[in-house]
Each structure stands twice: as structure tokens, then as C-alpha cells.
Amino acid sequence: MLLRIHDLHAEIDGKPILRGIDLEVGAGEVHAVMGPNGSGKSTLAQLLAGREVYTVTRGEVTFDGKNLLEMPADLRAREGLFLSFQYPIELPGIANSYFLKAAVNAVRRHRGLSELDAVDFLIAARAKMKLVGLREDFLHRSVNEGFSGGEKKRNEIFQMAMLEPRLAILDETDSGLDVDALRTVAEGVNSLRSPDRAIVVITHYQRLLDYIVPDKTHVLAGGRIVRSGGPDLAREVEERGYGWITGTADSGESVPVAAA
Amino acid sequence: MSTGTQAKDLVGDGEYKWGFVTDIESDVAPAGLTEDIIRFISAKKNEPEFMLEWRLKAFRAWSKMAAEAGEPDWAHINFNPIDYQAISYYAAPKKKDGPKSLDEVDPELLATFEKLGIPLAERAILAGVAVDAVFDSVSVATTFKEKLAEVGVIFCSFSDAVQNHPELVRKYLGSVVPVADNFFAALNSAVFTDGSFCYIPPGVRCPMELSTYFRINTANTGQFERTLIVADEGAYVSYLEGCTAPRRDENQLHAAVVELVAHEKAQIKYSTVQNWYPGDKEGRGGIYNFVTKRGKCAGAHSKISWTQVETGSSITWKYPSVILQGDDSVGEFYSVAVTNNRQQADTGTKMLHLGKNTSSTIVSKGISAGHGQNSYRGLVYVAPGAEGARNYSQCDSLLIGDQCGAHTFPYIDVRNPTSQVEHEASTSRIGEDQIFYCRQRGLTQEDAVSLIVNGFCKQVFRELPMEFAVEAQKLLSVTLEGAVG
Numbered sequence: 001m002l003l004r005i006h007d008l009h010a011e012i013d014g015k016p017i018l019r020g021i022d023l024e025v026g027a028g029e030v031h032a033v034m035g036p037n038g039s040g041k042s043t044l045a046q047l048l049a050g051r052e053v054y055t056v057t058r059g060e061v062t063f064d065g066k067n068l069l070e071m072p073a074d075l076r077a078r079e080g081l082f083l084s085f086q087y088p089i090e091l092p093g094i095a096n097s098y099f100l101k102a103a104v105n106a107v108r109r110h111r112g113l114s115e116l117d118a119v120d121f122l123i124a125a126r127a128k129m130k131l132v133g134l135r136e137d138f139l140h141r142s143v144n145e146g147f148s149g150g151e152k153k154r155n156e157i158f159q160m161a162m163l164e165p166r167l168a169i170l171d172e173t174d175s176g177l178d179v180d181a182l183r184t185v186a187e188g189v190n191s192l193r194s195p196d197r198a199i200v201v202i203t204h205y206q207r208l209l210d211y212i213v214p215d216k217t218h219v220l221a222g223g224r225i226v227r228s229g230g231p232d233l234a235r236e237v238e239e240r241g242y243g244w245i246t247g248t249a250d251s252g253e254s255v256p257v258a259a260a
Numbered sequence: 261m262s263t264g265t266q267a268k269d270l271v272g273d274g275e276y277k278w279g280f281v282t283d284i285e286s287d288v289a290p291a292g293l294t295e296d297i298i299r300f301i302s303a304k305k306n307e308p309e310f311m312l313e314w315r316l317k318a319f320r321a322w323s324k325m326a327a328e329a330g331e332p333d334w335a336h337i338n339f340n341p342i343d344y345q346a347i348s349y350y351a352a353p354k355k356k357d358g359p360k361s362l363d364e365v366d367p368e369l370l371a372t373f374e375k376l377g378i379p380l381a382e383r384a385i386l387a388g389v390a391v392d393a394v395f396d397s398v399s400v401a402t403t404f405k406e407k408l409a410e411v412g413v414i415f416c417s418f419s420d421a422v423q424n425h426p427e428l429v430r431k432y433l434g435s436v437v438p439v440a441d442n443f444f445a446a447l448n449s450a451v452f453t454d455g456s457f458c459y460i461p462p463g464v465r466c467p468m469e470l471s472t473y474f475r476i477n478t479a480n481t482g483q484f485e486r487t488l489i490v491a492d493e494g495a496y497v498s499y500l501e502g503c504t505a506p507r508r509d510e511n512q513l514h515a516a517v518v519e520l521v522a523h524e525k526a527q528i529k530y531s532t533v534q535n536w537y538p539g540d541k542e543g544r545g546g547i548y549n550f551v552t553k554r555g556k557c558a559g560a561h562s563k564i565s566w567t568q569v570e571t572g573s574s575i576t577w578k579y580p581s582v583i584l585q586g587d588d589s590v591g592e593f594y595s596v597a598v599t600n601n602r603q604q605a606d607t608g609t610k611m612l613h614l615g616k617n618t619s620s621t622i623v624s625k626g627i628s629a630g631h632g633q634n635s636y637r638g639l640v641y642v643a644p645g646a647e648g649a650r651n652y653s654q655c656d657s658l659l660i661g662d663q664c665g666a667h668t669f670p671y672i673d674v675r676n677p678t679s680q681v682e683h684e685a686s687t688s689r690i691g692e693d694q695i696f697y698c699r700q701r702g703l704t705q706e707d708a709v710s711l712i713v714n715g716f717c718k719q720v721f722r723e724l725p726m727e728f729a730v731e732a733q734k735l736l737s738v739t740l741e742g743a744v745g
Contacts, residue, residue, distance in 0.1 A: 049700050077702040089697035093715030102711065103701035110702070142715070159701065 002027045002198050003048075003068075003167055008059035009223075010047055017043045019223035020059070025167070028195040032209050032234055033202045035220035036242045041202045042086060044220070045171040049083035050076045063167065077103075078110035082165030084156040086172040091143035096155070097125065099143045104162050128161040132188040149176035150185075157188040168192070169200045174208035186211030206238035221246040289350035295319060298450055301350050305419055305453065308426055314439065318449030321440035331443050331550075335606035336635040336667055337575050339548060342513055349451040349484070413466055413497075414459040418486050421457030428459055432490050436519040436556045436583070444515040444550040444577075448484045452517070455486035460495035460526070469498045469725055485516040491526035493559065498529040500728055512537075514573075515550045524559025524586065529567070531724050535735050536572035541630075543602025546574025553580035554610075557589030557618075565592040566609065567723040569732040571739040574603055579637065581610035584618035584646075591620040594720040596732070598739050599632025599664070608638035608669075613649035613679070622653040625717050627736075628664035629743035635667040640681055642674040649679040657687040658716050660709070660743050710737040 001024050008021040017040045025031050035041050047054045048061065050073025061068040063081060071079065091099060104124075105115040116124065125139060132154040144152050153173055160168050170189065174182055189212050193199065201212055209217070209231070217233040218225045219242065227233065227245050237245070289297055298319050302312040326344070408415050414425060421429050439449045460466050491497055514536070520528050530553075539546025549572075555564035566580035582591030593609035611620035626634040640651045657666035668685050690712050698708030714721070714733050721729045 051696055072699070073696060074699040074702055074704050077700050083700050085697065085700075089691070089693050091694060091697070091712060091715055093718040094711055099698075099701070099711065102703060102707065103698075106702035106704075106707070163701065 001025070001062075002064055003200075004062045006060050008044075008047075008061060009057045010043065010054045011057055012043070012054050016057075017054070017223055018047070021220075021223070021225060023218065023225060025198045025200060027166070027198055028193075029216065030193060030199045030201065030212065030214045032212075032214035032217045033200060033220055033225075034204065034206070034217065034234060034237055034242075036246070037204065039220045040223040041204075041220055042171055045083060045086075045169050045200075045202050048076075048169060049073060049081065074106075077163075078107050080107075080164075080166035082160050082163055082168045084153075084160060084168065084170040084173050086175060088144045088147075088152040088156055090145045090147075092145050094143050095140055096143050097121070097139040100125070100139075100159060100162055103159070107163055125162065129158055131161055131191050132157050133184050134158055150178065150181035153177055153181070153185055154188070157185055157192075161188065161192055164197075166196065167198045167200070169202065171202045172204065173201070174203055174205060182208065183211060206234045209234045219245050287351065289348050291348045292345045293319075293347070293349060293451065297349055301451060301453060304350060305422065307422055310426070310430055311422055314434065315450050318439035318446050319451075322443065322446035322450055325440075325443045325446060329443075335577055335637070336633065336669075337577065337604045337606050339575050339604075342548065344447070347513060350453055407467065411464050411467060412461040413464060414457065415470055416457055418452070418455040418457050418488070421488070425457070425459070428490065429457070429488070432488055432519070432521055434519075436521060436554050437517050437552050442552060445517050445552040448486065448515045448517045448552070452484040452486040455488075455516075457487075458489040458497065458499065460491045460497045462493040462495060462523075464492075464495050466495070466497040469500055483512070483514050483516070485514075485518075487516070487518040488521075489519070489528055489530070490521045491523060491528050491562075493523045494525045495523070496527045498531070498725065500531045500533075500725060502533045502535075502728070502731070512546075513548045513550070516552070518551070518553040518580075520555030520564055522555065522557050522559065522562035522564050522589075525561045526559065527563045527565075528555060529565045530555070530580070531728055532566075532568040532570075533724075533728055533732055533735065534568065534570045534572050534576070535739070537574075538572050538601065538603050538739075539574035541601045543574060543631075546603070547572065548575045549573035549577065550575075551578040553578065554583065555581070555591070556583040557586050557591060557615075559589070560586040560615070561588045562586050563590040563592075565590075565594075565723070567592075567594040567720065568596070568607075569717075569720070569724070569728075569735065570595070570597040570605060570607060571735045573605075576603075576605040576607050578607045579609055581612065581639075582620065583612045583614065584620065584649075585614045586618075587615040588617045589615055590618070592723075593620075593622045593624070593638075594723045595624045596627070596717045596720045596736070597625070597634055597636075598627045598736060599629070599634045600739055600743055601630040601632065603630075604633045606635040606637055608636045610639040610641070611651055613640075613642040613646040613651070613676075615646060617648040617650075618646055619650040620652075622651070622655075623719050624653075624655045625720055626655070626657045626666055627660065627713060627716070627740070628657065628666050629660035629740055631663045633665045633667070635669060637669040637671075639671040639673065640683075642676050642679040642681065644675045646676050647678050649676060651679075651681045653681075653683045655683075655685040656716070657685075658713065659687065659689045660740065706737070706741065709740060709743065713737075713740060 003025040005021050005023040008018050010018040033041055043054060056069055068076060101121045108115055134154055173185060177185060201214060213231050217229050217231060219227045289300055298315050302315055437445050440446055458470060489499060520530060522528050536547040557564055564582045570576050580593060584591050591611050597605045597607050599605050608624060609622055622638055624636045626636055628634040636655045642649045655668050659666055666687055670683055672681055674681055694712055695705060695708045698711060699705060713736055721732055724732055
């Protein structure tokens with residue numbers, strides 16, 4: 001099992017957010033984690049990526065058999081854990097190409113591979129940029145600075161393609177995207193599905209899952225996974241909202257989620 | 261004029277007598293500053309009379325300032341009092357005759373240069389850089405002179421210039437920074453022992469970038485460099501200055517003066533990377549860097565551009581300025597100043613608009629980490645006759661940690677209603693989310709900081725010559741090691 005989360009409890013500033021998560025994701029699988037606002041989806045994503053603002057109070061997480069929680073964030077990344085940010089961060093003055101080449105080579109060094117020189121990097125980058133419909137001049141712009149919402153999300157998937165992670169966590173990758181951009185991003189993600197790579201798609205809405213069809217779907221509410229199922233579960237959530245699962249009409253949004 | 265008596269009165273030196281009390285064969289002058297020492301230095305350097313007179317004039321001005329007010333105290337810096345009488349003002353490497361080629365240079369000296377990464381030998385030739393290396397106070401090696409001589413460029417040590425081109429030295433020395441300009445400039449004018457001189461004749465584009473490396477290597481020797489660069493009509497020169505110094509336990513005073521003169525349609529680009537010993541984590545040791553740098557755009561359509569990367573020294577007090585005298589002349593100042601641990605920097609520029617349609621650009625990037633204090637201090641002056649003058653200033657500060665300080669002191673003095681002056685300033689902190697983003701992509705915390713800081717400085721780095729830009733980036737990373745986390 002590539003990722004194994006057992007009885008994970010975590011809090012921020014003494015306030016419990018995750019209250020016992022159990023989740024197993026195998027290589028080659030795509031899992032969707034859905035849930036209403038405040039259910040702990042983003043906390044789970046950020047915690048797995050190594051954000052230090054969260055305190056784990058109980059439970060364990062292993063990544064390819066190693067204790068993930070002991071690793072600093074940069075080591076997790078080099079080990080092959082990738083997080084596509086819900087709100088990608090701007091890095092003024094740092095060219096996309098420069099940033100990504102540094103990242104790719106940090107990962108390659110860790111894997112015992114030779115570093116890419118400027119030419120090899122550019123060849124690889126050109127090929128991967130096509131996956132998400134980005135133009136080459138994009139490489140020379142500062143990371144995420146002045147990017148539209150769609151460009152930022154496409155950039156995240158482009159980075160994922162370059163970094164070739166073993167586990168990719170996509171945190172609300174669909175938010176802020178119009179239908180065309182959504183399709184482009186989804187196609188990019190689908191092209192990266194492979195037998196040795198796992199993908200966890202975190203989303204509030206079902207629409208992304210029309211394009212990235214998950215093997216398994218989980219519904220997160222109140223810091224716990226309250227229901228797991230196949231792709232059909234997502235559609236059921238779409239039709240009925242979260243209330244029927246969480247049992248409390250006000251714990252999630254009471255309107256059908258598709259309305260948004 | 262009874263110069264001797266005057267100086268005697270000013271410094272209260274009862275022991276004063278005409279002539280040399282210091283052994284002329286000595287390689288190191290005894291500590292202290294008197295007229296005798298000035299005469300000793302001038303005699304050691306075999307200078308013409310006008311130089312001695314000039315030095316004495318400076319010494320008297322300095323003595324007066326020292327007696328009346330001491331060092332200027334308006335800068336945002338704190339330091340222990342400097343005992344000017346405890347400093348030795350002259351030290352020569354132990355060499356009888358000047359070396360004629362690299363083969364004649366003391367191998368140990370060359371090894372030191374090697375360690376400091378100076379491309380003095382073959383590497384210099386490959387890089388196409390002429391190096392006038394200064395070891396303590398006396399030049400020990402100069403390369404590329406011949407190639408430069410072909411096009412009529414004079415590039416030599418200041419001592420050589422005094423010997424071989426006294427008319428040029430006499431004409432331009434002190435023409436931009438007068439002897440009594442300020443406390444440290446006056447001190448330098450009195451006691452400087454060497455430096456660099458550069459003259460580009462009319463219409464000549466200097467065929468290579470000129471660079472001088474300064475070193476401080478003898479304990480208790482203040483270093484007083486003098487640089488004079490003159491670009492005659494329509495000439496162009498790019499000059500690089502880089503400094504490193506070995507570790508020191510005591511504070512060392514450095515008071516250099518750089519003068520630039522650009523005639524009509526001439527351009528001078530002056531770049532500095534300064535990484536002298538900054539002191540330890542508690543602020544012990546480190547160089548006191550009190551520098552006066554000023555350029556004069558004497559002719560119409562001339563241009564002077566200063567670019568500096570200041571990462572070293574425990575104190576940096578430095579305001580590379582431009583006097584925009586010629587109509588349509590242009591002044592530029594691009595600066596990165598980094599203070600970490602207990603370092604203090606008070607640096608900026610003065611753009612003095614005198615001529616019509618003169619324009620200036622100021623881009624200052626201050627980075628503070630640890631307990632560092634970083635101040636930008638800049639003056640934009642527009643004279644009544646400077647019709648259509650324009651200035652754009654941008655001062656950005658980046659804070660790393662919560663113990664450091666960033667300060668901005670912009671002075672704007674505009675006396676012409678047709679001028680246009682803009683000033684923008686920002687202060688930011690390296691965001692935890694930025695660092696996390698970088699780390700999530702596999703970069704270490706230090707690489708992340710280095711990346712973000714280099715991005716912050718990009719506007720300035722791109723003004724540097726290529727090899728300097730690379731060195732500057734490395735320096736910044738080294739300077740900020742351990743600053744975060």
C-alpha cells in the first residue's frame with residue numbers, strides 16, 4: 001500500500017480538525033475525497049504535504065512503508081509526494097523555468113538520477129506544457145505572479161507532470177476554473193494516471209469527477225471519513241447533497257452541490 | 261604659508277618637527293596620524309609636490325573636523341569609537357622592487373588570491389578581465405595593460421598614475437569629492453596609499469570590463485583606497501569592484517573614495533560586490549566601511565550608473581551619488597544591501613539634478629535578517645535651473661525574522677516646478693506560505709529562502725555583469741545561511 005493513514009487525529013491551535021481518518025491508497029489508484037466546507041479536506045491535504053501548523057495528536061501515516069509524519073516537507077516532496085495547491089503561491093521575480101528546474105533536479109538527485117541541464121529541461125518542459133495547454137513564454141514569467149486562476153491550476157498540473165510524483169494530492173484543483181479549463185486540467189491529470197502512481201482528488205463538487213473518474217470515493221465530514229464507495233458515490237452526493245450522509249442538514253450545505 | 265605651524269596647532273602635536281621622524285625604509289608606518297606620517301607616505305610613494313600639498317590640505321581639514329565634531333553622527337548606525345591614532349596608515353608587502361610579471365609575484369600572495377577565487381592568472385585572460393589586484397596598499401600585479409594601451413586606455417594603480425600621468429591626476433583628483441567633503445573623505449585624501457586610476461580617451465569604448473579586487477590582510481592597518489575614473493567625450497567603460505577579506509577579530513576601518521567623471525556623451529558603469537568580513541554572530545569584529553563614492557556627469561548626454569551588492573562589513577556607510585551637471589545626463593543607482601546577525605547598513609544615494617532634462621533612477625533592495633539593521637537614505641535634489649528633471653525611486657525592504665529592522669529615509673528637495681519626482685516604497689516579509697510552497701516542490705528551506713531573496717533582488721542583479729551576477733547570488737545565499745528556521 002502506497003499511502004496508509006490510520007486513526008489520524010490533528011488539531012490547529014488546540015482546535016481538533018481531523019478526528020480519526022482511516023484511508024488506504026494503493027499505487028495506480030485514483031481516490032476522490034469529497035466533503036462539505038470545513039470537513040477537514042484541505043487540512044488533510046496540507047498535513048500530508050508537511051505543513052507544520054497542524055499538530056498530530058494521534059494516529060499514523062506511512063508512505064511506501066516509511067513514517068511520513070517524521071519527514072520534513074521537502075523530504076516528502078523528494079520522496080514523491082506532490083500537492084497541487086488550492087491557492088498556488090506567487091513567487092515574484094523567480095522565473096517559472098528556474099523554479100521548476102531547481103525542483104526537478106532536487107527530486108532527481110534524491111532519486112539518484114543525473115540532473116537535467118538547461119537543454120534537457122527545456123525539451124522535457126515543452127512536451128509537458130502541451131498536456132495542459134500552456135505556451136512556452138509561460139516559462140519565463142514569475143511563478144504564479146499575475147496568473148489567472150486557470151493558469152495557476154494548469155501550472156500546478158504542469159509541475160506535477162515534470163516532478164513525476166508517486167502520490168499526487170490535488171486540493172480543489174477545480175475551484176476557479178471554467179468548463180474549458182476544467183477539461184484541460186482533467187485531461188492533463190488523466191494523462192498522468194499510471195500503474196505506479198496514486199492520485200487523491202480532493203473536491204467539494206462532483207463535476208471534476210466527471211472528467212477524472214475515481215476508483216474510489218470517500219466522503220469526509222466532521223474530520224472523519226463517513227462513507228466510502230465507488231464512482232457512483234460521487235454522483236449520489238451530487239444529487240442529494242451531503243446532508244443525507246452526514247445526517248445533519250446543517251453540517252454541510254443543504255442545497256444540492258451541483259447548483260454551484 | 262606656515263603650513264607646519266597650522267597643523268601643529270590643530271593636532272596639538274608638541275613633538276612636531278620638520279622632516280621625517282619615521283624611517284623611510286620601514287615597511288609599516290608607526291601607529292598614529294600626524295603631518296609627519298603624511299609626509300612619510302608621500303615620500304614613500306615618491307610623490308610630486310602637488311600631491312603632498314593636497315594631502316596636507318586634506319589632513320588639516322580632517323584635523324579640524326576631528327577636533328570640532330568627530331565622525332558624522334546622522335546615520336542610523338552604532339559603533340564603538342575609532343581611535344585614529346591607534347591605526348597604522350601605511351603597510352607595504354615585503355618586496356624590494358615591484359614585480360614585472362606574475363612570475364615575480366610572491367607565490368604565497370598568489371595562493372591567497374587563488375583561495376579567494378581571483379582570476380588573476382590564466383582564468384583572467386580567458387574571462388577577458390583586466391585585474392589590478394591590490395594587496396593591502398601597494399599594487400602587486402597588473403595585467404592587460406598593453407591591450408588597453410593599444411586603444412589609449414590608461415588603467416593602472418593610483419601610484420603609477422601619480423608618477424606617469426601627474427597632469428591627469430592633478431586635473432581630476434578631488435574634482436568630484438573635494439578634500440574637505442566629509443570626515444572620512446578628508447581622512448582618505450590625507451592618507452590614501454593606493455588604488456586604481458582609469459582614463460578612457462575620447463570616443464573609445466573600453467574593450468574589456470575592468471575589475472579591481474581589494475583585500476585587507478595586515479592586522480591593524482586601515483585601508484584607504486582611492487579610485488579615479490575619467491571617461492572623456494563619448495567614451496565608455498564598465499568597471500567592476502569586488503572585495504573579500506580574511507577573518508578578523510578587531511574592527512577594521514575602511515574609508516575609500518571613488519570619483520567618477522563622465523564628459524559629454526560618455527558612460528561609466530560601476531559595479532561593486534562587497535563581502536568583507538561582517539563580524540561574528542554577536543557582532544564582534546568585522547569591517548567598518550565608510551565609503552564616499554560620487555560621480556559627476558560633467559558633460560551633456562553623459563551617464564553614470566552605480567550597481568552595488570553589499571553583503572559584508574559590520575557597518576556599511578555608503579552613498580554612491582551622481583552630480584547631474586550636463587544637460588540630458590542620466591544617473592542610476594541599483595543596490596542590494598543585506599544585513600544579517602548584528603550587521604548595520606546605512607546606504608543609499610544622492611541624485612543632484614543641476615542640468616536640464618536630467619534623469620535619474622534609484623532601485624534599492626534592502627534585506628534584513630537576524631538582528632540586522634538596514635537603512636536606505638537617499639537624496640533627490642532638483643536645482644532651480646534643472647528644467648524637466650525626472651527621478652524615479654523605488655525602495656523595497658525584505659524582512660527575515662522579527663528581530664531585524666528596515667528603515668527608509670528619503671530626502672526630496674525639488675526647486676524646479678517642471679520636474680517630476682516619483683518615490684515608491686514597500687516592505688515585505690518572506691512568507692511562510694512561500695517557503696512551504698518551495699519545500700513542497702522538493703527544495704530545502706535554505707534553497708527556498710535563497711530563491712525568494714534572489715527573486716527579490718532580480719531588478720538589481722540584472723544590472724550586474726554576468727559573472728558578478730552569479731557571484732552575487734552565491735554571496736547572498738552564504739550571507740543568509742541559517743537566517744530562517
